[in-house]
């Protein structure tokens with residue numbers, strides 16, 4: 001299997017509820033490499049009720065962690081990003097670069113914003129926000145819609161986001177059933193309907209949301225027999241990696 005790109009991880013040490021320190025982050029890095037990933041975006045929480053990691057911290061810590069990977073001779077490359085909690089000023093913050101797009105690319109390029117929704121509600125203003133961001137060359141990637149309680153019961157709200165140009169990221173642990181049946185069923189339904197663009201680990205540590213995508217992709221292929229959906233997710237993540245290639 002070719003190398004896998006992970007667009008949603010909490011690998012940066014000691015910035016949010018991800019890796020608690022550099023030692024754990026390096027353990028996660030080794031687990032990523034062992035599971036076939038050599039490239040990933042570090043996406044600490046931004047604007048969440050509990051965590052807001054400043055963009056400068058994300059940039060600095062990404063550089064520092066890439067150095068640590070080099071010293072430890074772990075063949076993994078990390079680019080900066082942010083998991084942006086949906087909020088009233090999300091457009092303003094993205095346009096002012098107070099919220100980081102994947103790869104922290106310049107604002108004259110097509111950019112990708114990883115957006116996290118509340119757990120229960122699906123914001124009514126979401127389609128309009130997606131549309132407005134698209135007008136400014138920012139594509140919204142909705143993080144783990146299968147974990148949203150409203151989306152588990154209502155495909156139409158998800159379809160409305162897709163119609164406005166959003167992309168969807170399902171979490172590997174949901175595919176594997178680690179978040180319960182409702183998440184697993186919703187992940188399956190969305191993948192089977194061809195509505196999913198990425199599978200990502202959302203890795204925080206080495207227990208629940210673990211590093212690596214290979215087992216989830218294998219499960220999608222063999223148990224769910226959705227080979228084309230798995231291949232599409234791999235290709236889309238590679239595509240975004242290529243599009244965000246620049247000197248950080």
Ligand SMILES: [Fe+2]
Nearest residue numbers: 008010083202
């Ligand atoms: Fe996350």
